[in-house]
Amino acid sequence: xxxxxxxxxxxxxxxxxxxxxxxxxxxxxxxxxxxxxxxxxxxxxxxxxxxxxxxxxxxxxxxxxxxxxxxxxxxxxxxxxxxxxxxxxxxxxxxxxxxxxxxxxxxxxxxxxxxxxxxxxxxxxxxxxxxxxxxxxxxxxxxxxxxxxxxxxxxxxxxxxxxxxxxxxxxxxxxxxxxxxxxxxxxxxxxxxxxxxxxxxxxxxxxxxxxxxxxxxxxxxxxxxxxxxxxxxxxxxxxxxxxxxxxxxxxxxxxxxxxxxxxxxxxxxxxxxxxxxxxxxxxxxxxxxxxxxxxxxxxxxxxxxxxxxxxxxxxxxxxxxxxxxxxxxxxxxxxxxxxxxxxxxxxxxxxxxxxxxxxxxxxxxxxxxx
Amino acid sequence: xxxxxxxxxxxxxxxxxxxxxxxxxxxxxxxxxxxxxxxxxxxxxxxxxxxxxxxxxxxxxxxxxxxxxxxxxxxxxxxxxxxxxxxxxxxxxxxxxxxxxxxxxxxxxxxxxxxxxxxxxxxxxxxxxxxxxxxxxxxxxxxxxxxxxxxxxxxxxxxxxxxxxxxxxxxxxxxxxxxxxxxxxxxxxxxxxxxxxxxxxxxxxxxxxxxxxxxxxxxxxxxxxxxxxxxxxxxxxxxxxxxxxxxxxxxxxxxxxxxxxxxxxxxxxxxxxxxxxxxxxxxxxxxxxxxxxxxxxxxxxxxxxxxxxxxxxxxxxxxxxxxxxxxxxxxxxxxxxxxxxxxxxxxxxxxxxxxxxxxxxxxxxxxxxxxxxxxxxxxxxxxxxxxxxxxxxxxxxxxxxxxxxxxxxxxxxxxxxxxxxxxxxxxxxxxxxxxxxxxxxxxxxxxxxxxxxxxxxxxxxxxxxxxxxxxxxxxxxxxxxxxxxxxxxxxxxxxxxxxxxxxxxxxxxxxxxxxxxxxxxxxxxxxxxxxxxxxxxxxxxxxxxxxxxxxxxxxxxxxxxxxxxxxxxx
Numbered sequence: 001x002x003x004x005x006x007x008x009x010x011x012x013x014x015x016x017x018x019x020x021x022x023x024x025x026x027x028x029x030x031x032x033x034x035x036x037x038x039x040x041x042x043x044x045x046x047x048x049x050x051x052x053x054x055x056x057x058x059x060x061x062x063x064x065x066x067x068x069x070x071x072x073x074x075x076x077x078x079x080x081x082x083x084x085x086x087x088x089x090x091x092x093x094x095x096x097x098x099x100x101x102x103x104x105x106x107x108x109x110x111x112x113x114x115x116x117x118x119x120x121x122x123x124x125x126x127x128x129x130x131x132x133x134x135x136x137x138x139x140x141x142x143x144x145x146x147x148x149x150x151x152x153x154x155x156x157x158x159x160x161x162x163x164x165x166x167x168x169x170x171x172x173x174x175x176x177x178x179x180x181x182x183x184x185x186x187x188x189x190x191x192x193x194x195x196x197x198x199x200x201x202x203x204x205x206x207x208x209x210x211x212x213x214x215x216x217x218x219x220x221x222x223x224x225x226x227x228x229x230x231x232x233x234x235x236x237x238x239x240x241x242x243x244x245x246x247x248x249x250x251x252x253x254x255x256x257x258x259x260x261x262x263x264x265x266x267x268x269x270x271x272x273x274x275x276x277x278x279x280x281x282x283x284x285x286x287x288x289x290x291x292x293x294x295x296x297x298x299x300x301x302x303x304x305x306x307x308x309x310x311x312x313x314x315x316x317x318x319x320x321x322x323x324x325x326x327x328x329x330x331x332x333x334x335x336x337x338x339x340x341x342x343x344x345x346x347x348x349x350x351x352x353x354x355x356x357x358x359x360x361x362x363x364x365x366x367x368x369x370x
Numbered sequence: 371x372x373x374x375x376x377x378x379x380x381x382x383x384x385x386x387x388x389x390x391x392x393x394x395x396x397x398x399x400x401x402x403x404x405x406x407x408x409x410x411x412x413x414x415x416x417x418x419x420x421x422x423x424x425x426x427x428x429x430x431x432x433x434x435x436x437x438x439x440x441x442x443x444x445x446x447x448x449x450x451x452x453x454x455x456x457x458x459x460x461x462x463x464x465x466x467x468x469x470x471x472x473x474x475x476x477x478x479x480x481x482x483x484x485x486x487x488x489x490x491x492x493x494x495x496x497x498x499x500x501x502x503x504x505x506x507x508x509x510x511x512x513x514x515x516x517x518x519x520x521x522x523x524x525x526x527x528x529x530x531x532x533x534x535x536x537x538x539x540x541x542x543x544x545x546x547x548x549x550x551x552x553x554x555x556x557x558x559x560x561x562x563x564x565x566x567x568x569x570x571x572x573x574x575x576x577x578x579x580x581x582x583x584x585x586x587x588x589x590x591x592x593x594x595x596x597x598x599x600x601x602x603x604x605x606x607x608x609x610x611x612x613x614x615x616x617x618x619x620x621x622x623x624x625x626x627x628x629x630x631x632x633x634x635x636x637x638x639x640x641x642x643x644x645x646x647x648x649x650x651x652x653x654x655x656x657x658x659x660x661x662x663x664x665x666x667x668x669x670x671x672x673x674x675x676x677x678x679x680x681x682x683x684x685x686x687x688x689x690x691x692x693x694x695x696x697x698x699x700x701x702x703x704x705x706x707x708x709x710x711x712x713x714x715x716x717x718x719x720x721x722x723x724x725x726x727x728x729x730x731x732x733x734x735x736x737x738x739x740x741x742x743x744x745x746x747x748x749x750x751x752x753x754x755x756x757x758x759x760x761x762x763x764x765x766x767x768x769x770x771x772x773x774x775x776x777x778x779x780x781x782x783x784x785x786x787x788x789x790x791x792x793x794x795x796x797x798x799x800x801x802x803x804x805x806x807x808x809x810x811x812x813x814x815x816x817x818x819x820x821x822x823x824x825x826x827x828x829x830x831x832x833x834x835x836x837x838x839x840x841x842x843x844x845x846x847x848x849x850x851x852x853x854x855x856x857x858x859x860x861x862x863x864x865x866x867x868x869x870x871x872x873x874x875x876x877x878x879x880x881x882x883x884x885x886x887x888x889x890x891x892x893x894x895x896x897x898x899x900x901x902x903x904x905x906x907x908x909x910x911x912x913x914x915x916x917x918x919x920x921x922x923x924x925x926x927x928x929x930x931x932x933x934x935x936x937x938x939x940x
Contacts, residue, residue, distance in 0.1 A: 178777070185772040192765040199758045206751040213747050217740045225900035232907050239915065334778045338939035341784060345936050349929040356922035363915040366908060 013131055014041050017119030020134065022108040030086045032104065034111060038134050047135045053083050055133065056111065058140050059118075062129040069123060073278045074321030076329055077124075078117035079267035081110045097194050098259040106260055113264060123321075165280050169319070175326055176276050183269040190262040197259060200251040207244035211237045231369065239362045246355040253347040261340030265333060272329055279318050286311040563589040563668045565683070567661035570653045572644050579641045580604050583657060585664065587683045595684055603688065605632075608660055610691020614678045622830045623891030625899055626673070627666035628819045630659035658808060662816060706822040710829055727889070730896060731828050738821040745814040752811055755803035759796050766792035780939045787935040791928050798921050809914045817903065824899060831888045838881035845874040
């Protein structure tokens with residue numbers, strides 16, 4: 001049944017990619033289920049589907065394993081967030097970073113971004129699996145595909161020594177160096193920003209405690225001095241509730257804009273790094289093929305030449321796609337960061353103004369107090 | 371109305387004392403738990419009437435007494451409706467055989483004509499008291515007056531005839547009268563003394579080094595030698611001042627502001643070097659605390675009068691205070707708690723007849739615990755803010771590095787600007803943390819110590835009571851001894867016994883007076899303290915809010931400046 005759906009000649013996505021939303025996350029014990037909604041192109045309504053992380057992984061694997069797509073290895077694949085964990089360990093929380101905050105709202109946003117990026121990618125959106133993923137009422141198959149050249153583990157095992165392999169192309173040489181530096185800095189910036197946000201949350205909690213603790217100082221009594229002091233305590237408690245609200249807002253703004261932005265940027269740069277690595281691996285393969293062809297004995301010469309030609313062809317394709325991808329990524333990165341910075345600034349400005357108003361009101365109330 | 375002394379355990383007593391500040395005589399009433407057979411042998415005329423005369427000359431404005439009803443004999447218009455008793459009282463008063471024509475003090479009874487005469491000259495009819503409790507007061511007055519006429523044990527009856535005075539009325543109900551009066555007096559006090567503690571400077575080297583502070587005073591009070599003057603003092607000088615003040619008998623019952631605590635760790639750091647941030651913070655914290663300490667002292671009317679305080683502020687070279695061991699370590703509160711324990715271990719338990727003190731003591735205890743809880747929360751808040759400073763600075767650096775490695779120039783520049791904004795925010799957070807700390811944390815710490823001082827003066831009162839009780843029991847023993855000697859007929863020993871009795875009678879009187887005086891002082895001090903506390907907290911909160919508001923305004927400016935930079939990224 002699902003096979004039929006995959007073989008249908010739907011080469012175009014039947015929903016508007018930019019309308020994809022991960023609207024909800026349901027928790028059942030340790031399992032998280034995400035509700036995904038998208039608007040039909042036909043304008044006749046929406047698709048509602050529920051998916052788990054395994055389903056997302058299934059989608060990703062299928063994207064990696066596509067055949068007959070020239071230069072597929074040159075694609076910078078939209079990064080899927082790390083597997084979420086209910087009651088995560090400290091290590092997992094660190095890995096999740098911003099995506100582990102809140103009640104999975106940032107995580108949902110990251111999944112949403114992933115789907116939208118896939119739907120917007122000129123090569124990837126042609127894959128039928130996305131359509132199935134977004135529209136099929138039954139969850140797509142959860143069997144792992146046997147062959148996966150993009151398995152990260154295998155890449156690591158294959159030999160990181162290749163990472164340092166000298167390049168033949170100036171453009172790529174620069175890009176590899178640049179990517180290395182940027183990836184490191186972005187990841188650091190994201191981590192440090194997360195520390196800032198976590199501390200802001202701690203301050204908000206402490207303010208809440210103070211506001212609550214002040215209420216124990218409030219006493220009922222006729223004594224005018226006691227009443228005066230109680231009034232002071234009550235009003236001060238309100239002040240700290242305001243401060244808590246303000247701090248919480250600041251943290252939420254940080255999280256939703258710059259936090260998510262830095263997180264996405266960092267993951268995309270990692271994805272670029274992986275792509276560049278794949279290309280480098282192909283380069284090594286090509287150079288080996290050339291050597292083999294040169295050294296081949298006349299018997300094997302033709303065969304080696306064939307292999308060499310194939311490798312050259314593939315490599316060329318990959319480089320072509322890669323270049324496009326890189327240019328696009330660099331442009332999109334800047335746009336994305338700009339958008340986030342503007343949004344961040346606007347939201348924080350708004351919060352700061354609201355805070356100033358609130359504090360001013362409290363100040364006036366205190367001054368007016370007898 | 372019971373003349374019999376056995377039915378009455380308590381009696382109201384009017385206590386007069388001389389206000390240390392204004393040198394005026396003041397009156398107050400209290401309930402004493404003295405055994406019926408003891409009567410203070412007060413010199414005639416010291417009580418109320420003279421006081422009333424004096425008091426009425428102060429500028430209080432008592433509400434109009436129902437003067438028109440004064441002409442009636444008896445007390446049919448007594449507010450509390452105990453008219454029967456009232457008449458009884460007057461009847462009893464006239465055991466000196468004057469028919470009661472005493473109304474509420476206007477038509478002076480002949481009975482105490484001489485006593486009233488002084489008052490009559492100067493006193494308005496509704497001279498002293500400003501509220502409804504006056505009725506009872508008057509009775510008490512009359513009784514006390516009468517008692518002062520009589521001597522010895524026979525006079526005890528009149529004191530116990532406070533029966534017209536409903537025994538349900540506790541002194542707490544009466545006292546508000548005088549407390550209100552005291553409150554008015556407080557309001558009139560304006561202190562024209564400003565002190566500041568500034569310029570901490572390290573003096574000397576190595577482990578003998580210490581920090582000297584400049585104490586500047588500005589005043590218009592004539593008791594000081596000049597209007598503006600300074601002196602250099604070190605920390606142990608401040609501790610020494612406290613030691614001197616807390617030892618003074620005359621200041622017993624007063625809430626003497628406690629000095630900041632010693633800190634071996636802090637001082638060692640400073641001795642090593644005053645440059646690192648934690649030393650700077652420590653010195654600033656101490657300087658501010660010393661300033662608040664002095665400000666509290668000079669705003670206390672009694673303490674300001676004290677010659678030791680004056681000497682501390684004025685004198686060029688102060689002799690070194692050596693006896694500050696008591697205030698070492700966790701210092702002050704430990705000391706108070708130890709003293710408290712000693713008091714509670716004393717064998718004679720205080721029979722608290724005045725629930726005000728017991729209630730207040732419980733309140734103070736509870737309040738101290740509440741403030742400690744608040745202090746814990748504030749401490750954690752301050753720590754988080756400091757953490758935020760550090761994290762913001764680290765983030766700013768990471769953004770700067772990111773900006774440097776970006777190709778896109780506009781993005782690069784925006785990120786650099788962001789790094790600068792974050793640096794400025796770190797500054798803000800730093801100030802915010804300082805604000806939290808210096809405004810709230812230190813305020814709470816000060817008040818926890820002050821509450822300890824309040825507990826201390828309650829203890830002083832208990833000790834005074836104990837001393838009095840012990841004297842009474844000694845007197846009793848002496849009397850018994852005398853009785854024995856009488857029976858055994860040993861005239862020469864008898865003479866000595868009589869002398870001792872007189873001596874102890876004087877002591878009993880003295881100690882009772884001390885006890886009453888301390889009680890009055892404590893009540894007055896507690897009232898003042900509570901007022902001061904509400905004011906202090908309110909003032910600090912306003913300061914805090916103003917600082918917060920300023921922070922917010924600056925934050926708004928930072929974001930507004932950054933906005934165009936963000937938009938300029940292309």
